[in-house]
Amino acid sequence: MRGLLYTLSVIAVVALGFWAYREGYETRASEKAVAALERQIGQRHQELSMLRAEWAYLNRPDRLHALAEMNFERLGLMALSPDHFALTDQVGYPPPEPPASEALAEALAEDLSDVIIMNHRYGADVEATLIAPPTLADDGEQLP
Amino acid sequence: MIFRRRGRPQPTDPFVPVTPTVPRAPEPAPVVPRENPEIGRLRAERRLKFTASCFVLGFAVVAIKMGAIAASEAREPATGSLLGASIVSQRADITDREGRVLATNVTATALYAQPHKMVDPVAAAQGLAAIFPDMNAETWTRRFTSGSKFYWLKGNISPEQQQAVHDLGEPGLLFGSREMRLYPNGPLAAHLLGGARYGEQDVRAAEIKGVAGVEKTFNGFLSDPAQEGAPLRLSIDMPVQTAVEQVLYGGMRLMNAKGAAAILMDIHTGEVISLASLPDFDPNDRPRPATEGDPGDSPLFNRAVQGVYELGSTFKIFTAAQSLELGLTNAGTMIDTRGPLRQGRFSIRDFDNYGPRLSVTDVIRKSSNIGTARMALDIGGARQRAFLESLGFMEPTPLELIEAPGIQPLVPERWPDITTMTVSYGHGLSASPLHLAVGYASLLNGGTRVTPTLLARDDPPPPGPRIISPRVSAEARHMLRRVVMEGTASMGEVAGYQVGGKTGTADKPKYTGGYWDDKVISTFASVFPAYDPKYVLVVSLDEPEIEAAGEARRTAGWTAVPVSSEIVRRVAPLMGLRPNFDPGRDDFGAYLTQAAAR
Numbered sequence: 001m002r003g004l005l006y007t008l009s010v011i012a013v014v015a016l017g018f019w020a021y022r023e024g025y026e027t028r029a030s031e032k033a034v035a036a037l038e039r040q041i042g043q044r045h046q047e048l049s050m051l052r053a054e055w056a057y058l059n060r061p062d063r064l065h066a067l068a069e070m071n072f073e074r075l076g077l078m079a080l081s082p083d084h085f086a087l088t089d090q091v092g093y094p095p096p097e098p099p100a101s102e103a104l105a106e107a108l109a110e111d112l113s114d115v116i117i118m119n120h121r122y123g124a125d126v127e128a129t130l131i132a133p134p135t136l137a138d139d140g141e142q143l144p
Numbered sequence: 145m146i147f148r149r150r151g152r153p154q155p156t157d158p159f160v161p162v163t164p165t166v167p168r169a170p171e172p173a174p175v176v177p178r179e180n181p182e183i184g185r186l187r188a189e190r191r192l193k194f195t196a197s198c199f200v201l202g203f204a205v206v207a208i209k210m211g212a213i214a215a216s217e218a219r220e221p222a223t224g225s226l227l228g229a230s231i232v233s234q235r236a237d238i239t240d241r242e243g244r245v246l247a248t249n250v251t252a253t254a255l256y257a258q259p260h261k262m263v264d265p266v267a268a269a270q271g272l273a274a275i276f277p278d279m280n281a282e283t284w285t286r287r288f289t290s291g292s293k294f295y296w297l298k299g300n301i302s303p304e305q306q307q308a309v310h311d312l313g314e315p316g317l318l319f320g321s322r323e324m325r326l327y328p329n330g331p332l333a334a335h336l337l338g339g340a341r342y343g344e345q346d347v348r349a350a351e352i353k354g355v356a357g358v359e360k361t362f363n364g365f366l367s368d369p370a371q372e373g374a375p376l377r378l379s380i381d382m383p384v385q386t387a388v389e390q391v392l393y394g395g396m397r398l399m400n401a402k403g404a405a406a407i408l409m410d411i412h413t414g415e416v417i418s419l420a421s422l423p424d425f426d427p428n429d430r431p432r433p434a435t436e437g438d439p440g441d442s443p444l445f446n447r448a449v450q451g452v453y454e455l456g457s458t459f460k461i462f463t464a465a466q467s468l469e470l471g472l473t474n475a476g477t478m479i480d481t482r483g484p485l486r487q488g489r490f491s492i493r494d495f496d497n498y499g500p501r502l503s504v505t506d507v508i509r510k511s512s513n514i515g516t517a518r519m520a521l522d523i524g525g526a527r528q529r530a531f532l533e534s535l536g537f538m539e540p541t542p543l544e545l546i547e548a549p550g551i552q553p554l555v556p557e558r559w560p561d562i563t564t565m566t567v568s569y570g571h572g573l574s575a576s577p578l579h580l581a582v583g584y585a586s587l588l589n590g591g592t593r594v595t596p597t598l599l600a601r602d603d604p605p606p607p608g609p610r611i612i613s614p615r616v617s618a619e620a621r622h623m624l625r626r627v628v629m630e631g632t633a634s635m636g637e638v639a640g641y642q643v644g645g646k647t648g649t650a651d652k653p654k655y656t657g658g659y660w661d662d663k664v665i666s667t668f669a670s671v672f673p674a675y676d677p678k679y680v681l682v683v684s685l686d687e688p689e690i691e692a693a694g695e696a697r698r699t700a701g702w703t704a705v706p707v708s709s710e711i712v713r714r715v716a717p718l719m720g721l722r723p724n725f726d727p728g729r730d731d732f733g734a735y736l737t738q739a740a741a742r
Contacts, residue, residue, distance in 0.1 A: 049248065056245035056328035061386040079387070079714060082640045082723040 237375040252324035262316030320347035335446040339430035360546040379415035395707030403686035405447035414594040456648030459570030479515040509631035520568030525559040535583040591617040625674040640723025645670025647700035666700035683708040
């Protein structure tokens with residue numbers, strides 16, 4: 001009984017030692033990885049700040065001014081002046097798209113050579129109406 | 145109810161045992177056989193040794209740990225410093241109010257030599273001379289062979305130059321990495337930023353120190369690691385500053401002036417949106433201070449802050465406003481303007497004869513020295529001095545520039561009547577354009593004192609102490625508006641922005657005493673929009689002279705005013721100020737009606 005106990009404890013100690021050894025190495029490895037990542041982050045930050053400086057240098061006002069003058073024919077950029085302010089009423093918006101209704105689409109899809117599509121647009125978004133040409137009755141009288 | 149008697153007490157029992165009076169003999173202690181003293185001594189010794197060894201072990205552990213700490217090199221813990229990873233440079237950026245970079249750091253390379261490691265010092269010196277044209281081969285040969293162990297060769301070299309030095313293959317030429325202060329916009333806002341130079345140098349790093357401007361004022365803040373690289377945000381607006389400098393430079397050339405200054409300030413918060421002084425310099429390559437000649441002509445000289453001039457007629461509005469505030473006059477009171485006005489051995493004249501009398505508004509509009517002097521005499525010297533002091537004309541401005549606190553306005557020591565009269569129209573008291581901008585902002589923003597600042601403010605500061613009533617402030621703005629509409633500053637009108645302002649032309653003093661006849665400082669101090677004040681603009685030209693309408697003109701109305709109006713035209717839209725083209729709109733009348741009703 002005692003012998004078994006001793007054997008078990010020795011095995012346990014060896015196992016724990018092995019586990020601790022492995023944990024130690026793992027910890028050191030992850031510490032190294034963290035340090036490497038931090039160095040990388042620092043390097044990236046450094047690059048970022050360099051890029052920011054370059055951006056600021058490329059966007060310096062006298063360079064932009066020179067570029068605007070060089071490309072004046074194409075871009076026509078002018079200095080902002082008070083008459084560039086306007087009211088929203090003065091803005092030339094594009095005309096609104098004609099409302100795409102199903103009835104209209106159907107009517108267009110149908111090939112009716114003698115049907116005139118008329119769209120009495122009294123409002124911006126009225127439904128398109130289909131008006132057929134006057135059909136004649138059998139006796140030749142025009143029907144309403 | 146039944147009462148029962150308590151039973152009688154029985155006589156005590158005579159056979160109770162009594163306590164004996166004589167004590168009995170104690171029982172004898174059991175006899176323990178005596179231990180062998182030798183065994184006891186050994187046990188005690190064992191225990192003492194055990195205790196002692198425990199102590200020795202404990203102290204030994206402490207001592208070993210202390211020794212280990214003392215012997216090892218001190219360093220920061222390697223992990224857990226992610227917070228610090230965002231700090232890449234030792235000095236923080238400076239940005240404008242929208243976060244555009246005005247000053248930043250880039251990595252740079254320095255070149256140094258260790259001659260004792262060199263293989264061939266002569267060839268090294270010749271190679272260096274071929275790469276760097278400013279290095280002399282003979283001088284450096286002599287130095288490399290002199291036995292010295294260390295030389296700084298170049299503070300900052302380009303990658304191409306670095307490669308060329310690499311190609312020399314000389315082991316005694318070494319590179320050190322460091323940071324370099326970069327001002328990407330070149331000379332833009334040069335006087336504000338100042339400049340920087342290297343302080344303590346090492347082959348691994350070099351300290352950057354501000355030498356002037358905000359770089360020096362905020363040196364501690366910019367290099368403080370506790371700020372974690374937070375940029376210094378100035379109140380300057382970069383596009384506005386660019387436009388102001390551009391227009392001012394053009395104006396300076398057109399008006400044949402030798403210098404110019406402009407200050408644009410938010411009238412309510414005191415934030416300096418733009419501050420320009422010409423001629424300027426490139427802070428990336430800051431010139432050395434001039435050792436000869438007039439320091440006022442050096443490009444390093446900040447005319448807007450350091451230039452102390454007599455500011456001329458721009459002061460008249462202060463006199464008029466104080467007169468109105470004290471109730472001595474109102475805007476329509478007629479002032480006697482017959483000249484010349486004699487005081488002792490001095491006589492005061494006007495530029496033209498403006499007739500026998502003018503209203504207060506017209507005194508300002510036509511810029512009558514005599515009328516202003518008479519108003520000032522009514523006010524009295526002591527009150528005038530106190531009023532100017534409340535506007536900040538007696539002390540340096542608290543602007544966060546290293547130069548500003550040293551600029552004391554030149555104030556006459558005694559204040560006799562003649563001083564009262566001359567100061568009323570801006571002579572005899574010298575102040576910087578910045579002082580004037582602060583004075584105008586304080587007077588015209590509704591009458592509360594403004595503190596100028598270069599730092600962007602997110603929320604408006606509490607209003608300063610009251611100087612004049614809002615009503616007088618509005619009347620002063622109205623008078624300034626009249627100056628532009630039909631007075632001396634008629635070229636200052638910018639459609640839509642209702643500029644109001646006052647011109648000032650002051651003769652320059654000679655160093656030998658007296659004044660130059662043909663050299664002036666012309667100043668235009670303005671506020672826009674006059675009926676809803678937002679900004680104050682002061683433009684000052686040094687020695688302008690143009691040929692216009694058949695004669696040489698130096699007055700501010702012909703020189704500073706057109707420059708100022710062009711600045712307003714360019715800058716106001718940039719600041720998002722919408723023009724108001726409604727010509728019939730005059731809030732002043734409505735304001736007065738409302739004030740009367742209240």
